[in-house]
Amino acid sequence: MCPIPRPLIAEPFNALSTEEKVIIIGAGILGSALAATLGKRGRDVLLIERDWKEPDRIVGELLQPGGVKALQELGLEDCLNGIDAVPCNGYAVFYPPEKVLLSYPADKQPNVGCSFHHGRFVMNLRKAARNCPNVTPVEGTAGALIPCPVTDQIIGCSYTYRDKSGETRSRNVYAPLTIVADGCFSKFRKQHITKDVTSKSNFVGFVLKDCQLPHPNHGHVVLANPSPILLYQIGTHDTRILVDIPGKLPSISNGDLHAYLENHIGPQLPATVQISFYTALKTERLRSMPNSWLPPSSNKKEGLVLLGDAMNMRHPLTGGGMTVALWDVVHIDELLASEKVPDLSDTTMVTRNVQKLHWVRKPLSAVVNILAQALYSLFSAGNDPHMKTLQLACFAYFKRGGRCVSTPVGLLAGLIPEPLTLIGHFFAVAFYGVYLLCTGNIDPHSNDKKRSSILDLPSNLWKCVMAIWTACIVVLPVIVSELKN
Ligand SMILES: Cc1cc2nc3c(=O)[nH]c(=O)nc-3n(C[C@H](O)[C@H](O)[C@H](O)COP(=O)(O)OP(=O)(O)OC[C@H]3O[C@@H](n4cnc5c(N)ncnc54)[C@H](O)[C@@H]3O)c2cc1C
Missing domain, CATH: 3.30.70 (Alpha-Beta Plaits)
Structure with missing residues (x-):
């Protein structure tokens, strides 16, 4: 626990007790949902956002059913109302001249996602946060985290804001817990995360x-x-x-x-x-x-938690970022529940619980991360014939229907948080590719199918080995990065 005298810590929150203070930097998807959730739980939250106007961005527009489920868990599903959102029942994958329809699995609930203007959804999340009496929204740009001179624990942050006369001013705020959710271009991650974007x-x-x-x-x-x-x-x-x-x-x-x-x-x-x-x-x-x-990292710094895109990112091809972020809110809410952590200034207890997040989130976040990275490698095969084999095999796998569709799409939807199931299907695709190569049903060098003859055996064997090898080099580094703390 930081030995800084209480009056100093309490300075900016003079009207409130310090035990329940959380500073959240960034009122995007994660920060707003988290502020609303912690606020509803009775924690006092200071939510610092640099721009409260409706964001106009090309990100975060398709929410997977798994993300809808997280919103339901948080009691925030109403945030999808009144934004002209469009229900999404699955995907149509085009591999000209062919196509295949992949529906979200019928046996999972909810099995409908939705897509919308990102800014409208964020504004509803922000409204949910602002509606909590103990969430204090401020417009300002967080500039630096403040470490305790004695323990090095993070005890708050500074931010700049414009006063009524339009002049830029700076202010320090202090709290036992600072949560950084400042998105993909996070200015704070470099000091606290060693992994590279x-x-x-x-x-x-x-x-x-x-x-x-x-x-x-x-x-x-x-x-x-x-x-x-x-x-x-x-x-x-x-x-x-x-x-x-x-x-x-x-x-x-x-x-x-x-x-x-x-x-x-x-x-x-x-x-x-x-x-x-x-x-x-x-x-x-x-x-x-x-x-x-950006592979995920465990939060080890006392008084500080990095979440959302600030801590973990994956290729947006599968539209999984918001689902991961919203489930992180569910997990952090559970880990910091007042029954488990009655006093947020109990730094040892907070840090111990926050560190659990890395593994608690793993089943879902690993599925979303590995799938996004692996699928992107396959779908951007370019002229690499071995990657092309996997791409053709993946499409052919989808065309088989049944569990070859429902499980992969359930994984993508964030409804099946089972990394081993994902890895099983990934290698099933690779071995299906081997089968299709050997039977002459695919040729990564040409769009024409051709029957194999015995003379093709040596070159087919080589292509099969390379297809499996390529599958390994696509997926194994991502798996390893998930296992590193
Ligand atoms: C091209 C693209 C498309 C995507 N499409 C999808 C999709 O369809 N579905 C999906 O689920 N995910 C998608 N994602 C990922 C998704 O957008 C992110 O995972 C998600 O927005 C992360 O939420 P966040 O709260 O961490 O960050 P953000 O939502 O980016 O929020 C960060 C907030 O912090 C504020 N901020 C930043 N710096 C400061 C500061 N210094 N002080 C105060 N405030 C600050 C920002 O103004 C912003 O409001 C996409 C990503 C990309 C790149």
């Missing part, structure tokens, strides 16, 4: 107006060359398109990005989407976001 691609996004999706109420994934395209309806008239672009982004200013989208991406889209796609290219602002990978 990596990014292999960007999503370029814009809105298509009155687009005719071939399968309404489904997310659409086009297995395009060189990497996937996502489409989902986010409102009655609006459909989000996210185009994955590996490597460096073509320049927007000199028109390279427009030309790439027009000439290379447009022709790969389903025919009914193309009209609104080409219209939107002329009218809509193109925006981009890096698709980042």
Whole structure:
């Protein structure tokens, strides 16, 4: 416990007792949901957000059924109401000229997700937080965490804000627990997390107006060359398109990005989407976001917890980030429940419980993280013939239907938090690829199927070994990163 005298700790919360104070930095998906939850539990929360206006972003627009379930657990499912959200029953995967429909599993509840404008959902979560009398919202940009000069424990943070005359001012606030939820570009993670953020691609996004999706109420994934395209309806008239672009982004200013989208991406889209796609290219602002990978870390620093994208990110292809964030809120709420931690200034108790989060969240977060990274590798196979084998095998696996669809989609939906089941299906795909190669049903070098003859045996054997090897190098590093603390 930090030996700083109580009056110093209490300074900014002078009207309130210090035992139940939590500072949350960032009122995005995680911070708002957590503030609302802790506030409802009777904890006093100071919620610092740099901009309370409705966010306008191309992220966090499809909530998996597992995320809906987390909202229900938190009593926040009403936040999906009144935002023109569109129910989502599963995915349609296009591998031109073929396609396959993947429905969320009928035997799980809830088995419907939904998609919406990100900002509208965030505003409802923020409203839920602000409606709690013991949540104090402040507009300000957190600048630095404050360590105790004696114990080094984090005892608060400083933030800047504009006063009524418009002048920028700075203020220090103190609390026994500071939770950092400042998102993917977190300014605090570097000091407290040793793992690096990596990014292999960007999503370029814009809105298509009155687009005719071939399968309404489904997310659409086009297995395009060189990497996937996502489409989902986010409102009655609006459909989000996210185009994955590996490597460096073509320049927007000199028109390279427009030309790439027009000439290379447009022709790969389903025919009914193309009209609104080409219209939107002329009218809509193109925006981009890096698709980042940050393996999870355990929170060890006393007085501090990093959560959400600040602590763990995965490729957004499978739309799992909000589901993970909302389940982290469920877990942290349970771990810090007042029956377990009556006094948040009992640092030893708080730290012990917070450290449990790393493994408590693992079943679900590992499934979402591994699936996102592995699926992205397969779906962005490019010209790698072994990766292409796995891509073709994955699509063929989905076409088998039954459990080859319901379990993988249940995993993706955040409804089956079983990493071993995921790994089982991943290698089932790889071995199915071996079978398809040997029977001549797929050829990663050509779209034509050809019957194998005995003369193909040596080269087929080599391709089979490489397919399994490729599956291992796709998935094993991600598994290892999940096991590291
Ligand atoms: C292109 C893309 C598409 C995605 N699509 C989906 C999807 O469809 N479904 C899904 O589930 N996930 C998706 N994700 C992931 C999802 O958006 C994130 O996992 C989720 O938003 C994380 O929530 P968060 O609360 O950690 O961060 P955020 O929601 O980003 O919130 C961070 C908050 O902190 C505030 N903030 C930042 N710095 C400061 C500061 N210094 N002081 C005060 N406030 C600060 C910000 O203003 C913001 O309000 C996508 C991600 C990307 C990149």
